[in-house]
């Protein structure tokens with residue numbers, strides 16, 4: 001797959017990229033026909049720039065020669081079937097995993113060249129919302145949000161209190177500050193974790209499956225919140241998800257990943273108009289298609305024969 005430079009990405013967004021028609025292999029599709037305006041901030045260098053990324057787990061190829069940009073000020077969604085490597089991508093961006101090949105730059109810094117101390121410093125500028133929320137169960141909502149501030153700043157108690165209350169206000173949980181995590185609903189727990197993720201005013205926030213396990217009301221609140229926080233706080237957001245409709249509703253730009261490669265990218269309207277069978281299977285939730293139901297392995301007959309022989 002040819003590598004792109006930012007001009008190619010902009011070109012794809014503007015709809016003049018090559019359009020893959022009914023591909024039978026996962027090729028990248030940059031599609032056209034969108035009317036959504038491109039934020040002016042996208043003109044500057046991307047906040048995250050990934051080039052030629054390859055990553056394996058044993059013999060399993062997770063990414064192969066992947067190029068991807070996260071534009072400043074935008075909500076970028078990375079979507080794809082379960083097990084396709086979305087969480088792995090977030091771990092690579094935050095330097096928790098090291099690529100086998102390729103480069104990952106965050107805010108102009110090559111994370112492979114950073115030592116541990118530099119990585120920790122960079123990670124403080126990135127808020128992460130985990131699938132599990134990772135709230136500290138022995139601490140109240142207030143103290144969970146205060147935790148990173150106590151760890152990483154010298155704020156006075158009164159200033160710290162103000163910051164925590166403002167973060168809780170932003171997610172609608174100021175009134176629940178004394179509640180313990182075990183007494184929170186799933187949606188409230190996710191919002192408390194979000195308040196903690198923004199406690200240190202990160203430049204970027206990474207959401208790992210933020211809508212999983214949420215009822216429709218909580219999901220609606222989260223969708224609105226992700227967009228509002230991004231725009232009001234001047235954040236850059238990466239949303240990793242397989243919830244197609246919800247994610248597309250707030251994203252400025254989408255990447256669809258399958259089998260280690262980007263199979264489509266563009267604005268939600270551009271990706272929705274894409275007609276390759278790989279993209280359609282994912283976007284329309286089709287059980288049959290190029291992504292197979294069965295995990296790769298020997299045929300059933302072979303396996304049964306082997307078992308019989310054992």
Ligand SMILES: Nc1ncnc2c1ncn2[C@@H]1O[C@H](COP(=O)(O)OP(=O)(O)OP(=O)(O)O)[C@@H](O)[C@H]1O
Pocket residue numbers: 057060062080081082083084085086087088089209242
């Ligand atoms: N620690 C690990 N050791 C070995 N393989 C792993 C490990 N973590 C993840 N994998 C494998 O890497 C692949 C990508 O996993 P990852 O969790 O990134 O996928 P995902 O797209 O986030 O999935 P989901 O949508 O289900 O959360 C999967 O096949 C998974 O089994």
